[in-house]
Amino acid sequence: GENVEQHPSTLSVQEGDSAVIKCTYSDSASNYFPWYKQELGKRPQLIIDIRSNVGEKKDQRIAVTLNKTAKHFSLHITETQPEDSAVYFCAASKTSYDKVIFGPGTSLSVIP
Amino acid sequence: EPEVTQTPSHQVTQMGQEVILRCVPISNHLYFYWYRQILGQKVEFLVSFYNNEISEKSEIFDDQFSVERPDGSNFTLKIRSTKLEDSAMYFCASIPGTGLIGYTFGSGTRLTVV
Numbered sequence: 739g740e741n742v743e744q745h746p747s748t749l750s751v752q753e754g755d756s757a758v759i760k761c762t763y764s765d766s767a768s769n770y771f772p773w774y775k776q777e778l779g780k781r782p783q784l785i786i787d788i789r790s791n792v793g794e795k796k797d798q799r800i801a802v803t804l805n806k807t808a809k810h811f812s813l814h815i816t817e818t819q820p821e822d823s824a825v826y827f828c829a830a831s832k833t834s835y836d837k838v839i840f841g842p843g844t845s846l847s848v849i850p
Numbered sequence: 851e852p853e854v855t856q857t858p859s860h861q862v863t864q865m866g867q868e869v870i871l872r873c874v875p876i877s878n879h880l881y882f883y884w885y886r887q888i889l890g891q892k893v894e895f896l897v898s899f900y901n902n903e904i905s906e907k908s909e910i911f912d913d914q915f916s917v918e919r920p921d922g923s924n925f926t927l928k929i930r931s932t933k934l935e936d937s938a939m940y941f942c943a944s945i946p947g948t949g950l951i952g953y954t955f956g957s958g959t960r961l962t963v964v
Contacts, residue, residue, distance in 0.1 A: 772952045774893075781941060781955040782893060827893060834945065834952055835881055837895040837906055 740765040742830050744841030752849050757815045759844045761828035764809065768830040771804060771811050772838065776825045785826075786813070787834075818848045852876040854956035856942050862962045863932050871927045871959045873942030879954075880947040882925045884917065886910070886938040887958075893941065899925065932963045 741764040751757050763771075769790040774782035788795045788802045788811065795802050799818075804811045815822055828841040855874040863869050875882055884896040897917055898905040904917065916928045925944075929936055939960050943953040 781957050783955070784952040787952050837898055838953065839895065840893040842892045
């Protein structure tokens with residue numbers, strides 16, 4: 739079955755700097771890659787997703803890139819703010835209807 | 851903004867007891883899911899549900915687990931005989947039929963088995 743790896747496990751950046759989180763997946767049949775942000779004690783919230791027919795997607799300060807050949811995808815957050823501090827999970831699934839396999843998470847701390 | 855509602859927010863139960871976790875998905879959503887998250891760990895898939903039947907289940911979802919949509923709104927997860935290792939946060943999620951929007955997760959039920 740699908741396996742999603744994520745690096746780094748923890749990331750600390752200064753406010754205003756960029757943060758990059760990288761993920762790999764194992765199942766070449768995966769075509770849908772969502773990213774979730776989870777604040778302490780709260781539910782995971784979808785922040786951006788990308789489908790395999792697209793190599794890059796951007797939404798304000800957040801961008802995701804996908805390399806299907808290498809089975810890599812990444813989250814880029816620019817101009818980080820303290821409220822970006824949370825655990826970020828990458829995930830993969832065959833379609834947006836199917837089960838989503840989560841990565842182990844990256845704890846991001848943005849230092850004011 | 852529509853929300854997925856889960857009750858209770860926290861449940862404490864004795865080992866071996868049955869628990870029912872309840873979810874009210876967003877009204878026009880057609881696909882429903884249960885996930886769990888052991889404290890400090892990743893979110894794990896349990897089961898997906900569509901058209902009143904299970905679409906897929908994980909190896910975690912053994913005979914102790916069952917799901918039901920008893921009426922047009924509620925979606926429940928039952929654990930028949932709880933074990934200590936069932937202690938986790940349980941999240942319900944749903945998506946609309948179009949599949950163009952990713953999961954909306956509920957606020958979760960923290961289950962503590964003592």
